[in-house]
Amino acid sequence: MTATGATWQNWGRSEQVRPARVERPASAAAVQRAVTAAVKQGMHVKAVGAGHSFTGIAVAPGVQLELGDLRGVIAVDEDRGRVTLAAGTNLYQLPDLLRPYGLALENMGDIDRQTIAGATSTGTHGTGGTFGGLATQIVALTLVSGTGELLTISETENADLLPAARLGLGALGVIVDITIQCVPAFLLEAVERPEPLEATLDSYLERSAAADHFEFYWFPHTETALTKTNTRLSADAERKPLGAVGRWVDDELLANGIYRGVCATGTVMPAIVPPFSRLAQRLTGNRDFTDHSPRVFVTNRTVRFREMEYAIPREAVPAALREVKSLIERRGWRISFPIEVRSAAADDNWLSTAQGRASGYIAVHRYFRENPEEYFRAVEEIMMAHDGRPHWGKMHYRDADSLRSVYPHFDDFIAVRDRLDPERTFANPYLTRVLGA
Ligand SMILES: Cc1cc2nc3c(=O)[nH]c(=O)nc-3n(C[C@H](O)[C@H](O)[C@H](O)COP(=O)(O)OP(=O)(O)OC[C@H]3O[C@@H](n4cnc5c(N)ncnc54)[C@H](O)[C@@H]3O)c2cc1C
Structure with a gap:
């Protein structure tokens, strides 16, 4: 289907565009035709996913490719636990798609x-x-390059392109399918606790290494962290899921509901933020449950916000978070959203925020009706002093020259871009800013 574009906007409402044309290719051949036609007309092409990036990375002023008709399982290698998915498959579809295997x-x-x-x-x-992040599990993918070629990139074909193509910012081609290395289905035992912030920071490195999945949220204006420690259990362990009512009370009423109230009121009455944050940290985060992994990993976010997230060497996290805390206190800002702190293993994808180093992540948020720039820029300065790398899909203010200095393989990636997209068919203003022209 081809249509003149209506206005597209992202989830965080930080980006809007009216594409010159929207196409919904339903096959790899249709993607090839769309790219080739756009190249002939001298137009830029951009595949869009679910629009959940906060940056302009998915903005398509020229031809926007919507891949909603490219969804589902294409092939399964049951022996190796590998599943080939059409590129437009949503993550929420995966539990049903993977269950039979x-x-x-x-x-x-x-x-x-x-x-x-x-x-x-x-x-x-x-x-x-x-x-590692999701892209570390990619063992193969097929993409349409900027020259209209359908290219398979895997451990055995064009393997030299894999470290670039697994995490390619949409700059190397339109991906039509992705093969993921999956694992046997498992349960997660979740333990969520409010704990003193200082003690949580002191134990962050040890707990990040010891637990399967450790993270915490810190509500600015409080001294409390809400820790989440998830332990992997086999699929036949006993499930102790949250009841539907308990889940609704915790996730919808308390988590989303309190944020909505604090955020909406806090924009006009900033003084209300600290007492509400103290209330929020008292009411949320003290529970234990065991459930299928997607039901534990995933939460429902219904309050719109904007986010910036930085990866820094993991050992720098406690110091960096303390610096952010004193920044907020010094500036007297009222910050209604908690700061999320996570970790990931080092990996070898060239533009991965965790490339070559065990990483910690610090994510800051602001309600979408508040201008985040002053806060985010000040936090970015702290993160840059710790050799930080910003999440490509979350807000930041860096450009190609500045990013080159924190990615040892930056120029290797550009060489692959020169090869797969010599005419910059997949460029948009964000990619030109972060990768160069
Ligand atoms: C509420 C919320 C929670 C989030 N939580 C997390 C989190 O826990 N961890 C985290 O790391 N991030 C998180 N994010 C960020 C989010 O995961 C990323 O921004 C992600 O890229 C969004 O995926 P999308 O399908 O919406 O892609 P889009 O934002 O639509 O596109 C992202 C990029 O992918 C490209 N792209 C899409 N499809 C293709 C294709 N077929 N071929 C080539 N390129 C393509 C686009 O061109 C663009 O460059 C969150 C975002 C929101 C809004």
Whole structure:
């Protein structure tokens, strides 16, 4: 289907665009035709996922490719636990799609609304000191390059391109399918506790290494961290899920409901934020349950916000968070959203925020009706002093020259971009800023 574009906007409402044309290719051949036609007309092309990036990375002023008709399982290698998915498959579809094979994703982030191609292209990750982000599980993919070629990239074909293509920012081609190394389905035992912030910071490194999946939230204006420690159990362990009512009370009423109240009131009455934050940290985060891994990893986010997230060497996390805390106190800002702290193992994808180093993540948020720039820029300065790398799908203010200095393989990636997209068919203003022209 081809249509003149209506206005597209991202989830965080930080980006809007009216594409010159929207196409919904339903096959790899249709993607090839769309790219080739656009190249002939001198137009830029961009595949869009679920629009959950906060940056302009998915903005398509020229031809926007919607891959909603490219979803589902294409092939399964049951012996090796590998599943080939059409690029537009949403993560929330995976539990049903993988269940017949007894498989699951090894790790997941906080939500499951993203597409598999969109999530991996920006380096989406969850937490776990010995686990990598989603893109580390890619063993093969097929893409249409900027010259219209359908290219398979795998451990045996064009393997030299794999470290670039697994996490390619949408700059190397339109991915039509992705093969993921899955793991046998498993349960997670979740333990969520409010704990003193200082003690949590002191134990962060040790707990990130020892637990399967450790993370914590810190509500600014409080001295409390809400810790989440998830332990992997086999699929036949006993499930102790949260009841539907308990889940609704915790996740919808308390978590989302309190945020909505604090955020909406806090924009006009900033003084209300600190007492509400203290209330929120008292009411949330003291529970134990055991459930299928996607039901534990994933939460429902209904209050809109904007986010910036930085990866820094893991050992720098306690100091960096203390600096952010004193920044907020010094500036007197009222910050209604908690700061999320996670970790990931080192990996070898060239533009991964965890490339070559065990990483810790610090994510700051602001309600979408508040201007985040002053806060985010000041936090970015702290993160840059710790050799930070910003999440490609979350807000930041860096450009190509500045990013080159923190990615040892930056120029290797550009060489692959020169090869696969010599005319910059897949460029947009964000990619030109972060990768260069
Ligand atoms: C509420 C919320 C919670 C989040 N939680 C997390 C989290 O826990 N961890 C984390 O790391 N991130 C998180 N994110 C960020 C999010 O995972 C990433 O921004 C992700 O890239 C969004 O996926 P998407 O499908 O919406 O892709 P989009 O944002 O639509 O696109 C992202 C990029 O992928 C490219 N792309 C999409 N499809 C293709 C394709 N077929 N071929 C080539 N390129 C393609 C686009 O062109 C663009 O460059 C969160 C975002 C939100 C809004």
